[in-house]
Amino acid sequence: xxxxxxxxxxxxxxxxxxxxxxxLPQSPLEVAEDRQFDWxxxxxxxxxxxxxxxxEWPREYGGGxxxxxxxxxxxxxxxRARAPFLLNVVALSWAGPMILRYGTEAQKRRFIQPLLRxxxxxxxxxxxxxxxxxxxxxxxxxxxxxxxxxxxxxxVWTTLGRYADWCILLARTDxxxxxxxxxxYFLAPMKIDGVSVQPLVKMTxxxxxxxxIWGSARxxxxxxxxxxxxxxxLATATLQFERGAAEGSAGGGGGGGEQVERxxxxxxxxxxxxxxxxxxxxxxxxxxxTALRANAQRTRIAGLVSDRPEALPLMQKxxxxxxxxxxxxxxxELEGDAAGLWIGDSGAVDNAEWQRTYMNSFxxxxxxxxxxxxxxILGERALGLPKxx
Amino acid sequence: MxxxxxxxxxxxxxxxxxxxxxxxxxxxxxxxxxxDGEPGEDPGDWxxxxxxxxxxxxxxxxxxxxxxxxxxLAVLMEETGRRLLPxxxxxxxxxxxxxxxxxSDSQRARWLxxxxxxxxxxVLASGTSVWGAERADALVAPGRAGVDVVETRAPDxxxxxxxxxxxxxxxxxxxxxxxxxxxAAPSDRLVAWACxxxxxxxxxxxxxxxxxxxxxxxxxxxxxxxxxxxQAVKHPxxxxxxxxxxxxxxxxxxxxxxDAESAxxxxxxxxxxxxxxxxxxxxxxxxxxxxxxxxxxxxxxAHLYLKRAQTTRPAFGDAMQQRxxxxxxxxxxxxx
Numbered sequence: 001x002x003x004x005x006x007x008x009x010x011x012x013x014x015x016x017x018x019x020x021x022x023x024l025p026q027s028p029l030e031v032a033e034d035r036q037f038d039w040x041x042x043x044x045x046x047x048x049x050x051x052x053x054x055x056e057w058p059r060e061y062g063g064g065x066x067x068x069x070x071x072x073x074x075x076x077x078x079x080r081a082r083a084p085f086l087l088n089v090v091a092l093s094w095a096g097p098m099i100l101r102y103g104t105e106a107q108k109r110r111f112i113q114p115l116l117r118x119x120x121x122x123x124x125x126x127x128x129x130x131x132x133x134x135x136x137x138x139x140x141x142x143x144x145x146x147x148x149x150x151x152x153x154x155x156v157w158t159t160l161g162r163y164a165d166w167c168i169l170l171a172r173t174d175x176x177x178x179x180x181x182x183x184x185y186f187l188a189p190m191k192i193d194g195v196s197v198q199p200l201v202k203m204t205x206x207x208x209x210x211x212x213i214w215g216s217a218r219x220x221x222x223x224x225x226x227x228x229x230x231x232x233x234l235a236t237a238t239l240q241f242e243r244g245a246a247e248g249s250a251g252g253g254g255g256g257g258e259q260v261e262r263x264x265x266x267x268x269x270x271x272x273x274x275x276x277x278x279x280x281x282x283x284x285x286x287x288x289x290t291a292l293r294a295n296a297q298r299t300r301i302a303g304l305v306s307d308r309p310e311a312l313p314l315m316q317k318x319x320x321x322x323x324x325x326x327x328x329x330x331x332x333e334l335e336g337d338a339a340g341l342w343i344g345d346s347g348a349v350d351n352a353e354w355q356r357t358y359m360n361s362f363x364x365x366x367x368x369x370x371x372x373x374x375x376x377i378l379g380e381r382a383l384g385l386p387k388x389x
Numbered sequence: 390m391x392x393x394x395x396x397x398x399x400x401x402x403x404x405x406x407x408x409x410x411x412x413x414x415x416x417x418x419x420x421x422x423x424x425d426g427e428p429g430e431d432p433g434d435w436x437x438x439x440x441x442x443x444x445x446x447x448x449x450x451x452x453x454x455x456x457x458x459x460x461x462l463a464v465l466m467e468e469t470g471r472r473l474l475p476x477x478x479x480x481x482x483x484x485x486x487x488x489x490x491x492x493s494d495s496q497r498a499r500w501l502x503x504x505x506x507x508x509x510x511x512v513l514a515s516g517t518s519v520w521g522a523e524r525a526d527a528l529v530a531p532g533r534a535g536v537d538v539v540e541t542r543a544p545d546x547x548x549x550x551x552x553x554x555x556x557x558x559x560x561x562x563x564x565x566x567x568x569x570x571x572x573a574a575p576s577d578r579l580v581a582w583a584c585x586x587x588x589x590x591x592x593x594x595x596x597x598x599x600x601x602x603x604x605x606x607x608x609x610x611x612x613x614x615x616x617x618x619x620q621a622v623k624h625p626x627x628x629x630x631x632x633x634x635x636x637x638x639x640x641x642x643x644x645x646x647x648d649a650e651s652a653x654x655x656x657x658x659x660x661x662x663x664x665x666x667x668x669x670x671x672x673x674x675x676x677x678x679x680x681x682x683x684x685x686x687x688x689x690x691a692h693l694y695l696k697r698a699q700t701t702r703p704a705f706g707d708a709m710q711q712r713x714x715x716x717x718x719x720x721x722x723x724x725x
Contacts, residue, residue, distance in 0.1 A: 258390075265723045273723075279716035280709065286719050287639070287660045287712075290390060294638035297394045303401040304394070304641060307596075311634050319631060375627040376620065383603040383630060385617035 001073055004066075008077040011050055016083060017043055023343070025208065026356060028089040029159050029363050032199070032207030037163055040087035044118040047251070052078070053086065054116040054250035057100065062113025063250070075253045086252035090160060091115035091122035094241040095168045097248040099187070102226045102234060107187065111166070116250055123164035123190065125155040125212060126235065133373050135170075136180045136232060140214060142171035148221045149173075151188065151214040157367070161197045161210030164190045170235055173228055183231030186223045193217065204359045242368040244320075245313035259324070260286045263331045266349070270334050281330060288323050295319070311382040318374045321364035328358035390653050394638075395645040400464050403457075407468035410441065415472045417690055423475045424556040424693070434476055435507050443478065445505025448485050452501035459582065459647035463589040463640050470593030473693055475557040477521025479590060483513035483583055484529040490578045491536050492529075500527065500538060511538070513583075514563055514571040515705075522548050522561035530571030531579065539570060555696040575705070581655040583705045584662035585643050591665035591701055592636045595672040598694050599629050602676045609681075622679055629675050632668035639664055656718055663711035669698035 020039050025031050031040065047053050055070045057063025064070070086092055092115070099111050114120040131138040140153025151171055158164075167188045174182030190197070194217030200209040226234050240246040244253070264282050267273040298304050299312045331354040332339045341348040342355065365371045379385040414434065438444050447462055448454025455461075462482065469478060485504050488497055488511075503509035512521040514528040522528065522541070530537045539546060549562045563570050575583070603626055606617030616622045643657035651657075673695035677684040684691050706714070 261719070261722060264719050268720065268723050273720055276713070279720070280712050282719055283663075283712035283715040286715060287664055288635075290392075290642070290657070290660055291635035291639050291664065293390075294392055294394065294642040295635060297392055298638045298641065301394055301396050301641075303396050303398075304637070308630075308634070311630060312638075315631055315634060319635070372620075372624075375624045378627045378630060379617070379623035383599075383617075383626060385603060385607055385623050385626065386615045388618050388620055388623060 001069060004070055005073050005077060008052065008074050009081075011052075012077060012081045012083060015046065015050070016081060023351075024084065025206070026353075026360055027085055027363075028087055028208075030202070030204075030206045030208040030360065031087065031160060031163070037087070040084060041118045043084050044087050047078075047086070048117045052251065053092065054096070054112075057096075057112065057116070057250055061100070061108050062116050071249065071251060072253070075251060088115060088118050088121055088160075089252060090124050090164075090168070091120075091166075092250040092252055094124070094238050095122045095166070095187075096250055097241050097246070098168065098225065098234065098238055100248070101237070103187075104222075106222070107225070111187065115166075120165040121160055121163045122166045122168065123158050123161045123210075123212075124238075125158065125167045125169035125188070125214075126238075127157050128154055129156055133370055135235065136183070138170055138172065138183065140169075140171040141175065142173045142184060142186065142219075144173075145218065149186070149219050149223065151186075151194070151217045151219060153214045155212045155214070156200070158197070158210040158212050159208060161190075161212050162199065166190060167212070168225075168238065170231055173231075177229070180232045181229060183235070184228050185225045185231040185234040186219060187225050188217075188219045188223050192219070202359070202363075204356055206360075239369060240313075243314070243317040243374070245316065258289070259327055260289045263327060263334070266331055266354075267334055270336060272334055278334070285323070285327050285330065288319075289327075292316075292319055292323060308382050311378065314374065314378050314382065317364070317368060318371055318378070321361065322371060325358065325361040325365055328354050328361055332358055390656065391646075391651060392642050392657075393645055393649060393651075394641050395460055395648065396641060400460055403461055404464045404468060406441070407465055410437075411468060411472045411474065415474060417472075417693075420473050420475055420557060420693070435510070438476065438478060439505070439507030444481060444507050445485070445501075447482065448489065448501050448505045452497060453505040454485075454501065459585055459644035460641065462582075462586055463644040466586050466589035467593035467596075467637075467640070470590030470697075471597045473557045473594065473597075473697060477510070477512055477524070479586060480512035480520040481510060482586060483515075483579075484511040484527075486582045486586075487513055487529045487531060487536050487575070487579055488538075490582070491531065491576050492538075493535055496536065496538055500529075514539075515575055516571060517562055517564075517569040518551060518560045519548075519563045519570070520558055520560045522563050523550055523559060528563060528570060531573045531575040533573055537570075539565065553700070555693075555700040557693065557697060558700060577655055580705055581643075581647060581658040584658035584711075585640065585647060587701060587704055588636065588643070588658070588661035588665035589640045591669040591698065592633065592640050594694050594697055595629070595633045595636065595665075595669045598672040598676040598691065599626070599633050601690065602626060602629070602672075602679050605680055616679075625675050626679065629668075629672045632664070632671060636661065636664050636668045656715060659706070659711040659714055662705065663708040663715065666702045666708035666711075670695075670702065673698045 051064045052074045055064040055066045059065035096115050128138050142149040167190050169186040169188040173184040194215045196213040197210050199207045272278045335349045338349045343352045376388050442455045445454030446457050450456040504511050509526045511527040511529050512525045514530040528539045545566050547564045551560050606622050609616050639661040643661045646654035646657045676691040680689050683689050
């Protein structure tokens with residue numbers, strides 16, 4: 001592993017693309033302009049061609065076939081070097097792992113390599129206007145038509161929807177079945193008649209978010225993943241990947257890093273580093289950040305998680321997203337009057353990066369199970385508390 | 390900050406052995422009886438602790454100990470903390486560590502074998518209030534250079550039992566010619582080891598509180614439902630869970646760093662201690678609160694832990710003091 005680490009470091013040093021000279025989004029969730037999309041797609045391709053995307057995935061489908069743990073080393077080095085993020089996030093971290101686990105041989109051969117190489121972009125069609133935290137109440141339907149399925153419904157919060165070629169889509173195939181039954185999981189094409197993508201604008205003014213209207217859209221019969229009616233089970237498995245509670249991502253997982261040190265530097269720059277209240281809070285954040293990293297390590301030590309195996313994997317997104325949110329808010333407060341300045345103002349600190357980070361952090365405390373839902377799940381699975389109804 | 394957690398089969402075996410012994414020897418009824426009785430413990434227990442190899446856990450083999458490291462110590466302390474072991478095993482271990490890390494060769498040769506065998510009891514004296522002093526044969530105090538070992542039979546020594554909140558952990562006010570013993574600052578290495586031992590013990594206690602409160606919330610019914618089904622009860626318990634799980638990770642990260650002699654060991658140990666102070670008191674307060682009226686009584690076990698948490702918090706620095714030290718370290722890293 002150490003030789004891999006050295007190799008990746010050397011590769012990044014020679015291939016880091018630097019800054020493009022215009023505003024890059026902070027994550028795949030805010031990609032809204034073609035030049036951003038093209039630049040980021042080229043970066044992921046370059047990384048794939050170097051063997052750093054899907055490093056542990058099977059060779060026969062286009063992966064690198066490396067030993068377990070290799071991707072973590074690669075992601076960590078990329079994150080350390082502050083390399084750009086990987087664009088095709090839904091594909092790499094949840095659609096791809098789902099296809100590898102539940103897909104047919106034909107589906108694996110068809111989809112894996114193009115998604116790793118960023119030749120095909122994936123989005124996720126789970127949430128609906130009336131089905132957020134209560135996902136199983138979704139109303140999008142899939143009707144059997146001779147050869148395939150006809151999809152009708154309305155999906156929201158669709159990251160990368162505008163650029164996506166494929167969608168992991170939940171739809172109701174049996175309207176008579178009770179709530180959680182009767183849902184099926186599709187690998188649905190997006191660039192077909194009857195699919196309309198409309199942008200949604202976030203509170204930062206950025207796009208990247210979409211809603212997708214499915215109006216009598218016809219998809220083929222082999223678009224089904226798993227069995228008809230198995231959708232809820234597969235949706236739950238997908239959420240495990242999305243929350244980082246299950247391993248198997250093809251890349252992009254190195255994030256987090258050492259943000260507190262950057263905020264400490266900001267405190268020094270703003271002349272507030274001698275204030276004991278500020279210092280006390282900085283130390284508190286440093287402890288939380290270190291605990292988050294220690295939790296990630298302990299997850300992999302069987303003897304240290306046996307008392308409560310469900311806890312750490314379910315905690316990771318919850319604690320990580322809340323730390324980012326609290327830290328970004330603290331950073332904004334440290335900026336004093338500049339806290340109110342926005343992108344483009346000459347007095348904005350780092351072009352309002354912390355303001356963006358703070359506002360965008362709500363995506364992570366809401367998506368993939370809100371913090372409130374995750375607390376319910378933790379209470380029930382890790383502590384054995386009765387279900388909340 | 391480099392993290393490399395280490396934990397293997399040997400550590401798991403020690404944990405299983407500790408759990409088995411503590412379950413058998415220290416059910417909560419016996420802990421309560423000892424807390425209500427006179428200070429000191431059943432001498433039979435001390436012999437057993439010696440026979441188990443726990444009195445000499447961190448003492449090198451050449452001095453008659455087991456020669457084990459910080460991760461082993463964390464395991465033992467976590468398990469004894471879970472059961473509120475009413476025995477001066479912790480201050481005795483800290484005395485051994487002080488001798489080991491800062492003592493002279495002759496002090497080590499004289500005291501470490503006797504501590505490991507249980508033949509002589511030594512406890513660490515750092516500050517006026519000394520845990521386990523009444524039944525000790527010797528007190529080990531950080532000195533200006535190295536450590537001072539003072540035998541308790543010394544004529545000029547005064548040992549006055551204190552009236553304490555946590556009766557599972559007795560302490561005494563120790564003075565020599567009217568002056569407190571052990572007012573010199575402990576060495577950095579002793580602080581790091583002590584913080585890991587204390588934080589591990591606190592993690593065990595906080596975990597016991599969490600398990601106890603979750604079990605109660607799962608069965609106690611109001612409005613026709615178990616109270617644990619209400620989010621107003623469930624979510625604070627999950628916040629305790631997050632605290633406890635994060636604390637365990639920090640404890641084992643710090644212990645592993647000590648064993649690896651990492652330069653980050655002291656910072657990690659202080660993080661663990663800081664977090665332990667906050668988490669233990671929070672877990673105890675939620676335990677009392679969520680047990681309702683019963684939680685407020687002497688019959689509920691929650692207060693035993695609450696008192697232990699309050700008493701252990703200041704040892705080797707409370708959360709605020711640890712964060713002050715950590716902030717200095719953090720700001721030093723931002724120097725251009």
